[in-house]
Amino acid sequence: MTFLSVPILTFLIFFPILGTAILFPFMKMPGSEKTVRWLALAITTVEFLVSLDLLLGMHQGMSGMQFSEDHAWIPFANIRYSLGVDGISIVLIIMTTLLMPMCVLTSWHGIKSRVAEFMITMLVLEGAMVGVFSAMDFILFYVFWEAMLIPMYLIIGVWGGPNRLYATMKFFLYTLAGSLFLLIAIIALYFEGGHTFNIVQLMGQHYGKTFQNLAFVALFLAFAVKVPMFPFHTWLPDAHVEAPTAGSVILASIMLKMGAYGFLRFSLPMLPQASQYFTTFIFTLSLIGIVWGALMALAQEDLKKLIAYSSVSHMGFVTLGIFVFNSQGIEGALLQMVNHGVTTGALFLCVGVLYDRTHTRQLGDYGGIAKAMPVFSTMLVIFSLSSLGLPGLNSFVGEFLVLLGTFRTHTALAVIAATGVVLAALYMLYMLSRVVWGVYTPKSWALPDMNRYEWAALLPLLVLVVWIGVQPNPLLSLLHASVTHLIGQVQGSVPIASIR
């Protein structure tokens, strides 16, 4: 499958990165902001449309890598430029390309200084993120993985809030520290796995027990920081609070998924025995994360912190589902990843809508928004209900499947996880009643309802929230083959009866 005679994955990675070339002349050109915004929107939209080609061209029943590309890159170390995707990465790539135009739209009025630089940073970030999801060479993966950090570091550090330097340093150093363990694991796997960095080849090896456990711990440290799992989560609220809206959306919706993707792509298939060995450990952290995140969310007065902590809770479901090693658990976890991307992304966009008008995120400063902004309030209510897992909307399906997968083998854990669903209602409704309900007291700011850029950003997400909730099967069927294959890879160490 090629696009303009360029292989599609290469196109998707380098189109936004090279697209920045058109934006460079606009740096330091006052009055050009509007052009820059439209150009960025055009690039991200084209990128999204092209990525849909992955859906059309993919073979749903095929479990291996598709759209593969493979070229020599650094021959002496056997490092190759190889790309490939399966159902899991296709879904995540499309989620990424879908959310980027929304991020451009939400920055329309939110970003006023250095617009060209901002858009350039965003586009580079997009290319790197697609690269992470499609790299099939471990070093290439690591390059993209680290390359993502720099634009995000700049987005928070340059366009962030008052305490942005502390937040961005914390984010950068914390993730970098985790990534170093990833690098160690990559090099170790290279030597143990037959001197190759090819991800598919590394999956087929049999590693010793001690080696598996050590490598698992190293990978775990890298991915747990990214997810983030309890107790590695404290960088997240700080980063979210300081990041501009687009930064928060990318961080929550896409970058958090990289950690979970790492577990699915590397830990499980490469180190099946270790994954089995560490399940109790992962379960414990996941359950603590679910309950802890929810309790923390309840205590927050800052909208973004509240949503950030709710992410910790929701991502707990993801890691829980991944490590139950059955169809419902893993497919539920993947669905939860997509749903969290859509819903939390939308919630951060909503916070952006409010922040652009009021320049505050404190719950105490709002109240009665429903009167002033009825359409926006309706949207916020729907996304909040999606977040608290109302059946009929998207998140319920993922959470239910995770709970079902968990309940089948670890009943008690599912019971504890389900309390997260009750707590989610508490903090979301508490937030809604303080923001949306109540008497609207006119303050110094004006509260016009949503403008068309905000509409354009939120409406597609609203459609997805309802559509995935009502008809999740098309999405699930993209995953079946890859998930079955993945479970097959873990099968060696797991009793077969509990697989399906």
Add this chain to the structure above:
Amino acid sequence: MLPYLLIPVLPFVGFLVVGMFWPYFRGKGHWIAVPLIFASFFLSLKAFFDTLNGPSLHFVLYDWIHSGHFDVSISILIDHLTAIMLVMVTAVSALTHLYTVGYMKDDSGYDRFFAYISLFTFSMIMLLMSDNLLELFIFWEAVGFCSYVLIAHWYERKPSWVAANKAFIMNRVGDFGFLLGILLTYTTFGTLTYSEIFAKLPQHLHDTIRVLGAFNGLHASSVITVIALLLFVGAVGKSAQIPLHPWLPDAMEGPTPISALIHAATMVTAGIFMIARLSPIYNASPTALSVVAWTGALTAFVAATIALTQRDIKKIVAYSTMSQLGYMVMACGIGAYGAGIFHLLTHGFFKGLLFLAAGSVIHALAGEQDVFRMGGLGKIMKITFPTMLIGSLALSGIPPFAGFYSKDLILSMAFQDGMIGHVFWVIGVATALMTAFYSFRLIFMVFSGKERFSHDGHHGHAPHESPVVITIPLLCLAALAVVAGWLGERYDIIGYLAQDMTIPHAVGKPELSESALKTISVMAGVVGILIAFVMYGRPSELPQILARMFQPLFRFSQNKWYFDELYDLVFVRPTIFLSRLLWVEVDKGVIDTAVNGVASFCRFGGAAMRRIQTGQIQNYALVMALGLFGMVSLYLLIK
């Protein structure tokens, strides 16, 4: 298939059209919503007659979630139980829609209100039509969501959204149990479809589960009992049974039409519907049945004692609803599912009527809800008064009104259920007496005696009878409250419903004759009315004297047995306190401090170590010499 599909689809279309284009309707939303719901009602009647003698209808709409072996679809099932419930729900909904046109006339959220009650009606219909537990659960929570937004309709008033939050969260607690029940059902039976569960039931009667895992290794419980109880937790929330009931009276903060439709006639009965629907599961577990019966009896009794002393007209009716729901749950618990559903149906009509009539009174008095500031309205409200009287007579179980037939059936079924049944019967009769008393206390306070309201309400006009769009629904419901019970007995509704429900065991012969039982329960109602007349029917000091004599009891009743205060103390405050404490002390205080500590350690460590690097060759030589000395001594020591 199409006509049956249209029953839920029509209200949904109403929701979509009115909901999406509400700014353009400007108070004309009813032109879409009302005809659609009436059409839905007529189609429900068609479905009722189509299934009357024929087999039940069942078709799959689409495959909803498929993952591994798990497969669940959205389907439509219309059997006798569903059909008759559909008729009641769409009838009350249609009349409420009509009533809303008059009641909510000048409300700024008029069209939004129509959008949401249409969505509610759609969800309720789908709840009734579902053929599996997960589909039931979607709409179970969807009606809860509609209830939430409708309670918060006047969202600027704090009590409204506080009540809305309370309703949603308490139901969530119940749904936590319900969800676990669904998960356990699936892991036990491998399916969530009712018919398949029932078919596999005999194979799993003796399955056991250790509920507390490793903590009670010896005592294993029956899986069926655990499933039945977990699902019942959901019903306790939805049908406002003790201990998850306090949301229902508070939900009266919402507009009156939704109190009638959602919080009396339809949504709150979903729990009873669910139990009746799953009767084979409950029958298989005597333990679960007795829990159900006791919960219902206790709720019926407690709610009645609270209703005795309330002052808010809607709260009185709300507690009577809770009490009647208790009767229905109790009926299910003694295995008289048919009687429970029969009472559910008649109650839907007369309680809907009572609420709408109460709304008419409130409307007439420009928002006044305190019965102590009413009185003498019987002369003015020539339609509201008689219809509310009919509703109260039906509620009090006076023949030939509807409530008599169904309540009496529950009581006599209870009496036949052995020794424990006698206890339930006594509780039921005592509750019936209290019910008649508080119903007529309300009637006397509102419609007879001196006028205790001020003539210049904030509309600046005297109390008046409500307009025709309000009185027509009252008259229709009053007619139904008169005939529904008689119709049910005449056409053997119990036999009609028996097709879809099973009973746990053969019923023994009562020691008292049917007519004696009937006489006693009717007497209870009459005595209750007489006491109400003595105390409130004429000017009397008696109520004050009694209140003073039994002050602790009076306080206890007036403060609703202090449930709200208890929950606030035990659940609400500790949770909030805990979350703040953990955030400040642990999340920030320990975890994040540790993270920043690592960073500081590196920074200060680096700063400290930098000093060592002096660049002076003498220092380095000294350290080298010391190091060499140290290592050599260590080597010699070990050797």
